[in-house]
Amino acid sequence: MTSALVCGAGGFIGSHLVRRLKAEGAWVRGVDLKRPEFRETEADEFVIGDLRDPALCAAVTDRPFDEIYQLAADMGGAGYIFTGANDADVMRNSATINLNMLEACRKRRLRNIFYSSSACIYPAYNQDDPENPDCSEASAYPAAPDSEYGWEKLFSERLYFAYQRNHDLAPRVARFHNIFGPEGTWTGGREKAPAALCRKVALTADGGEIEIWGDGVQTRSFLYIDECLEGMTRLMRSGFSGPVNIGSEEMISIDDLAYLVMRVAGKKLTIRHIPGPIGVRGRRSDNRLIHARLGWAPSEALEVGIRRTYRWIERQVRERAPAPA
Numbered sequence: 001m002t003s004a005l006v007c008g009a010g011g012f013i014g015s016h017l018v019r020r021l022k023a024e025g026a027w028v029r030g031v032d033l034k035r036p037e038f039r040e041t042e043a044d045e046f047v048i049g050d051l052r053d054p055a056l057c058a059a060v061t062d063r064p065f066d067e068i069y070q071l072a073a074d075m076g077g078a079g080y081i082f083t084g085a086n087d088a089d090v091m092r093n094s095a096t097i098n099l100n101m102l103e104a105c106r107k108r109r110l111r112n113i114f115y116s117s118s119a120c121i122y123p124a125y126n127q128d129d130p131e132n133p134d135c136s137e138a139s140a141y142p143a144a145p146d147s148e149y150g151w152e153k154l155f156s157e158r159l160y161f162a163y164q165r166n167h168d169l170a171p172r173v174a175r176f177h178n179i180f181g182p183e184g185t186w187t188g189g190r191e192k193a194p195a196a197l198c199r200k201v202a203l204t205a206d207g208g209e210i211e212i213w214g215d216g217v218q219t220r221s222f223l224y225i226d227e228c229l230e231g232m233t234r235l236m237r238s239g240f241s242g243p244v245n246i247g248s249e250e251m252i253s254i255d256d257l258a259y260l261v262m263r264v265a266g267k268k269l270t271i272r273h274i275p276g277p278i279g280v281r282g283r284r285s286d287n288r289l290i291h292a293r294l295g296w297a298p299s300e301a302l303e304v305g306i307r308r309t310y311r312w313i314e315r316q317v318r319e320r321a322p323a324p325a
């Protein structure tokens with residue numbers, strides 16, 4: 001039986017990953033500061049603890065694991081990582097987790113470790129044109145991420161590859177591009193654009209108005225959670241270390257994403273643009289490398305995942321006390 005350790009198992013991607021690994025028949029230990037917010041974990045063991053503590057990292061790696069997924073990070077959407085207010089925490093917390101986990105794996109001779117890097121490592125200078133961003137893997141250098149979150153991810157990528165060179169680890173490094181889906185943060189300040197837009201549309205009566213940060217022309221691509229899990233487990237079970245993009249090539253402006261959510265919701269709303277943290281002008285995944293190496297590409301259009309996500313967020317909005325739009 002495959003055994004897997006999922007760090008960050010209480011988070012969005014981690015909790016979905018645990019479910020998938022269990023469905024595949026694996027024995028799974030999850031670790032996180034908190035349990036999953038939206039449903040009970042399916043992990044065989046769930047350790048509540050702080051991976052900034054090296055003793056906890058040593059404790060959770062006390063048995064052989066075929067697969068280790070290191071997803072724990074101090075993170076959030078633009079409202080959390082682009083304001084500057086959380087920079088020191090983001091860098092210190094996430095770097096400490098990665099430093100500790102790699103050292104624990106080295107000491108226990110655990111080799112197969114997946115690390116979730118981010119599209120935020122790509123240089124801002126290649127993402128000024130909303131129609132033509134360059135996010136091919138090789139474009140990462142000369143480095144110029146537009147956030148400290150991105151700089152920490154880049155540092156940690158390098159750390160994983162340094163452990164590969166010097167300590168015989170076999171890291172798999174993926175750069176995720178905007179993963180979304182049900183059971184992700186949808187309110188509270190750490191939510192990302194698809195969830196925030198679904199919430200705003202769900203909370204606004206037909207004919208009303210929603211606010212969007214920036215001019216709405218900025219572009220992104222969004223990958224549905226199940227597609228992400230397929231890409232990451234394929235990478236883990238390949239002999240390829242990466243770094244490699246896991247994302248969608250279907251690029252959409254934030255205004256058009258809002259219109260897509262409105263269509264799915266069956267509502268006509270007007271958009272008011274307001275100042276806010278927006279990040280780079282354009283970004284989309286470049287999947288040539290992952291397609292060539294793993295034969296992977298997303299299988300569904302963005303709209304399919306948005307429908308599922310909207311349905312779930314609309315239910316949250318109905319079932320919980322109303323939050324501000």
Ligand code: NAD
Pocket residue numbers: 007008009010011012013014031032033034049050051052070071072073074075076093097116117118119175176177178179180
């Ligand atoms: P998430 O915030 O839902 O999950 C991260 C989890 O890590 C949280 O449950 C959090 O409690 C946990 N964590 C944080 N600090 C910890 C600590 N000190 N000890 C133990 N647990 C700790 O985020 P997610 O969307 O599931 O993202 C997972 C990973 O993928 C992160 O590394 C993130 O940076 C990366 N990533 C995500 C996206 C995306 O679009 N969701 C994009 C790029 C990269």
